[in-house]
Amino acid sequence: MLKTHSIKNLLVVIFLLISSLSFAQKAYTISEIPDPKKNGGGWVSNPDSILSADHVSQINATISDFEGKTNVQVAVVIVNDFDHEQEDFDFANELFNTWGIGQKTSNNGLLLFIAKDRRKYRFITGTGIEGVLPDVKLKHIAEQNLLPAFRENNFGTGIITTIDAIGVVILNPENKSELNQFFTQQSENGDLGKVWIPVLVIILAFFGIFKIVNKQAKKTIKVDASGNNGHEKTIISGCAGFFMFIFVSIFAMVFFRGFGLFDKVKLIHAPFILYGILAACLFFRYLFHISSLRKTHYDDKNYFNAVSDFNKKNFWLIIFSPLILITLINYLFKRGKNIDRFKPVLDSKNQEMLRVDRDINVEGKPFLSAGQRAEEGAQTYDYDIWESADHKEHVIKQWPAEEYNSYTECPKCNFRTYKLNKQVTVTAATYSREGKAKLINECSFCRNVEFIEWITLAMLVKTKSSSGSSSSRSSSSSSSSSWGGGRSSGGGTGGSW
Numbered sequence: 001m002l003k004t005h006s007i008k009n010l011l012v013v014i015f016l017l018i019s020s021l022s023f024a025q026k027a028y029t030i031s032e033i034p035d036p037k038k039n040g041g042g043w044v045s046n047p048d049s050i051l052s053a054d055h056v057s058q059i060n061a062t063i064s065d066f067e068g069k070t071n072v073q074v075a076v077v078i079v080n081d082f083d084h085e086q087e088d089f090d091f092a093n094e095l096f097n098t099w100g101i102g103q104k105t106s107n108n109g110l111l112l113f114i115a116k117d118r119r120k121y122r123f124i125t126g127t128g129i130e131g132v133l134p135d136v137k138l139k140h141i142a143e144q145n146l147l148p149a150f151r152e153n154n155f156g157t158g159i160i161t162t163i164d165a166i167g168v169v170i171l172n173p174e175n176k177s178e179l180n181q182f183f184t185q186q187s188e189n190g191d192l193g194k195v196w197i198p199v200l201v202i203i204l205a206f207f208g209i210f211k212i213v214n215k216q217a218k219k220t221i222k223v224d225a226s227g228n229n230g231h232e233k234t235i236i237s238g239c240a241g242f243f244m245f246i247f248v249s250i251f252a253m254v255f256f257r258g259f260g261l262f263d264k265v266k267l268i269h270a271p272f273i274l275y276g277i278l279a280a281c282l283f284f285r286y287l288f289h290i291s292s293l294r295k296t297h298y299d300d301k302n303y304f305n306a307v308s309d310f311n312k313k314n315f316w317l318i319i320f321s322p323l324i325l326i327t328l329i330n331y332l333f334k335r336g337k338n339i340d341r342f343k344p345v346l347d348s349k350n351q352e353m354l355r356v357d358r359d360i361n362v363e364g365k366p367f368l369s370a371g372q373r374a375e376e377g378a379q380t381y382d383y384d385i386w387e388s389a390d391h392k393e394h395v396i397k398q399w400p401a402e403e404y405n406s407y408t409e410c411p412k413c414n415f416r417t418y419k420l421n422k423q424v425t426v427t428a429a430t431y432s433r434e435g436k437a438k439l440i441n442e443c444s445f446c447r448n449v450e451f452i453e454w455i456t457l458a459m460l461v462k463t464k465s466s467s468g469s470s471s472s473r474s475s476s477s478s479s480s481s482s483w484g485g486g487r488s489s490g491g492g493t494g495g496s497w
Helices: 002-022 053-070 088-099 135-151 155-170 173-220 232-255 267-296 300-313 324-337 370-377
Strands: 073-079 109-115 120-125 381-387 394-400 418-427 435-443 449-457 494-496
Touching: 053 073, 053 155, 073 088, 073 155, 088 109, 088 120, 088 494, 109 155, 120 135, 135 155, 135 494, 173 267, 267 300, 267 324, 300 324, 370 381, 418 449
Parallel strands: 073 109
Antiparallel strands: 109 120, 120 494, 381 394, 418 435, 435 449
């Protein structure tokens, strides 16, 4: 009987031991606490489900709101228990620095760590937020909001009211200004070292590129009798004005924050903005050079060859200004359409004829008539002249030009120089009276004019333009994918309930 009783007692002890082990709470280490940024986003780590889903959602929404407005990052961690070999301050401080709560350049993070079974809470603050939320202020907030609710086991309510109270302090206009100023200064100071080298490299690189392009441009621009070219002053003044514009823009952005126009632009963006501006300017400089080639070469074949030579030597410009690729594709398309145009023509002896260089013989004399020259002037037709080697035969080839569809054949001279529905202003409209214009068809060669009708031009109206400015800041309810890399030097407060 005694033996049976002893066995029963032993079984009870074993059962109680197993039960206690089964229901023992997990003591988390730093690495075991789930980082909310890596587990679906948010700011709350709630691995033991102490908080309800509604409470977690409400806390996340509140933190998201004032993070979007002030850049302050707040994390909430609530567990049943943590590593028994560490005190709550050491554990919370290590967790703060492991995750990197707050922005790296301003250390404006805040951690609220709660251990339910130990009945302890701990605030850890970054150096950038200690001035706004000193230990005394956090202690007062906890005593007024956190502890009363925790003593009633209302953990969700206690955290929500505490976060709301912290939000009131952070969103205070005076404190908000201090936080933003600290964040901006720290961010710009940290970014400056990363920015000036790329900016300098970009400026020097583009300066060299512009020098190369300008040097090549001078070789293609015709020089007048006085030894001056028509575009040299334009190039010099244009480059000087461009670099002055760059200097003023950067000065305004850095020192005056762009007079409110660049509120969302950060110093770290300067190299990208500078590259974009310089790339666009290089694109227009390229177009200017191509335009100068067009003015230099009246002969289309010589023009295509000059552009082709320039592109072969300077294809690398695409790296610095990808927009140039669009022009290159357009050029290749046009050149492809003109392949058959420049194939040699055979004379009566089946010998290849020579194409007259229109850069040398601009007027096409004695082969082209005045009407054909007028068509070339109106850009309705291009004429290629082919002449036999013995100069006894010639062939004139006609090709539609850029303005072909803008004109039609004149009923009087039969050249394609007849402009339809041309509006000619007779009396300009003013603010006090209407104007008058006539609609005509006119030939630019023989001056044949056909009147169509009179047109009344509407009187000018003075308009008042008003502009207003409004500024708004919006915050996202969704969190970023990681913390900002902030650190704490040990600031904060804590206690128990």
